[in-house]
Amino acid sequence: DAGVIQSPRHEVTEMGQEVTLRCKPISGHNSLFWYRQTMMRGLELLIYFNNNVPIDDSGMPEDRFSAKMPNASFSTLKIQPSEPRDSAVYFCASRWGIGSQYFGPGTRLLVL
């Protein structure tokens, strides 16, 4: 298995632009998680899906953030409009049942 795949790996954009991050979970996994990692706040859970349904989005910082999972093999995290304080590394992770989480390589986002 290729593991969790994220794209793009790096993204540089200007404030106010829309940013879309993509994730392909491991085949057969039924839960998907989006995290954000910064030096100041560490690793934070933004939202998770179970069987493609959003279960808890209480970690999403504000309405500028949205996430979708249209099918079991694809999810997006969108920021619109982006702001410099959104600069961080965004990770996607997946798992099956109550097993271990498997993380993707992350998307390093820089908003100028």
Add this chain to the structure above:
Amino acid sequence: KQEVTQIPAALSVPEGENLVLNCSFTDSAIYNLQWFRQDPGKGLTSLLLIQSSQREQTSGRLNASLDKSSGRSTLYIAASQPGDSATYLCAVELNTGNQFYFGTGTSLTVIP
């Protein structure tokens, strides 16, 4: 809210030493605890997962223990190697399911 603390924040040891990393959490109502390693610029790699009903898990030179009542977990690394140099994070999952809280990590350097 669950708080997860890892001490020390950084650790430097000579190659061959045995070492212990600590993780403490404030809410003992956890479902499981997972240890990860993160290499610079990379995603997280799962090391060990301990279910709440278990007291320890072992994988090769790694041994993780869990004491729910005291809110503590330790990761023991035997005969450390330079390749063990990384940041080690622990994460607890609440027993409500799919609520994860990460520690800020311990940065380990093993000196050849």
